[in-house]
Amino acid sequence: MNIDTKAALAAIVIIVPLSGYALWISEQGREPQQISGQKILVTFYPLYKFTKAVGGNKVDVSLIIPPGIEPHDWEPTIQDIEQFKTASLVIINGAGFEQWLPKLITANPEMTVIDTSKNIKLLQKGTNQTDPHIWLDPILVKTQVQNIADGLEKIDPQNADYYQQNANQYKSRLDSLDATIRTDLSNCNKKDFLAFHDAFSYFSIEYGLHQNTIVGGLSPEAEPTAATLEQITQKSQNLGLHIVFTEEAVNPQIAKVIADEIHGKVLVLSPLEVTSINNDYVDEMKKNISNLKEALCQ
Numbered sequence: 001m002n003i004d005t006k007a008a009l010a011a012i013v014i015i016v017p018l019s020g021y022a023l024w025i026s027e028q029g030r031e032p033q034q035i036s037g038q039k040i041l042v043t044f045y046p047l048y049k050f051t052k053a054v055g056g057n058k059v060d061v062s063l064i065i066p067p068g069i070e071p072h073d074w075e076p077t078i079q080d081i082e083q084f085k086t087a088s089l090v091i092i093n094g095a096g097f098e099q100w101l102p103k104l105i106t107a108n109p110e111m112t113v114i115d116t117s118k119n120i121k122l123l124q125k126g127t128n129q130t131d132p133h134i135w136l137d138p139i140l141v142k143t144q145v146q147n148i149a150d151g152l153e154k155i156d157p158q159n160a161d162y163y164q165q166n167a168n169q170y171k172s173r174l175d176s177l178d179a180t181i182r183t184d185l186s187n188c189n190k191k192d193f194l195a196f197h198d199a200f201s202y203f204s205i206e207y208g209l210h211q212n213t214i215v216g217g218l219s220p221e222a223e224p225t226a227a228t229l230e231q232i233t234q235k236s237q238n239l240g241l242h243i244v245f246t247e248e249a250v251n252p253q254i255a256k257v258i259a260d261e262i263h264g265k266v267l268v269l270s271p272l273e274v275t276s277i278n279n280d281y282v283d284e285m286k287k288n289i290s291n292l293k294e295a296l297c298q
Helices: 003-030 045-058 078-085 101-107 138-155 157-185 201-207 226-239 252-261 281-296
Strands: 040-042 061-063 089-092 112-115 192-197 210-215 243-246 265-268
Touching: 040 045, 045 061, 045 089, 045 138, 045 157, 045 281, 078 101, 089 101, 089 138, 112 138, 138 157, 138 201, 157 201, 157 281, 192 226, 192 252, 192 281, 201 210, 210 226, 210 252, 226 252, 243 252, 243 281, 252 265, 265 281
Parallel strands: 040 061, 040 089, 089 112, 192 210, 192 243, 243 265
Antiparallel strands: none
């Protein structure tokens, strides 16, 4: 074997492993850190923010219901069902919110489900319906966050401390938010407010308020009749309300009709169902409180 051949072989021995290592490094750079390569899905905006806060750089989280889509109306497509087939874990709100879930579980019965409503006392609305809007009460969100941390710990025990520490840090933020809400609303002389749909029952109970609604059900889909609008207008006048709340995903003209009748104005009280994932949950809640304070502290 001549010297040139030996040199070429030596180069191959060195370069090939290094090339493989470089390729591995490149792939690691493209691929987010995950729990043993497992695919984690969350159903909608609040859970995405909570899971990202708890999971940090240890999880790769995908949102099932796209931002801007009303979750009450959403139905999974064939593509969504295919996505579920490769998922290891799905994090849900629970409390009956994801009524389409059984259809997707059938596509992947081995998938782990974390129900964040576990250990939360749910409100009953009607005979067979529970109120799912637990994410609007910061105190209840602390339980949701803990459920997420416990769920991630079970499938990734080696990072248990990391998840629990992140959960505790986020719960501290929620405690600060709770304190802000109580302080901001403490001097308000009104307790009644007019929301668009029945989303703020847990919030109202937590902070001693009374929610009135334009649409009576748990979903904002329905449109009130002329008779209903007349009743709500009369009730608003009797209660001395001057702010009518609407939501991002509904027709604001419905709230405006009432506001014009009571010589008031329309503001947004968001149920945080169609919010962009780039927005911070605590900041979005503070926007709600600012508008709610205007309604209650006049």
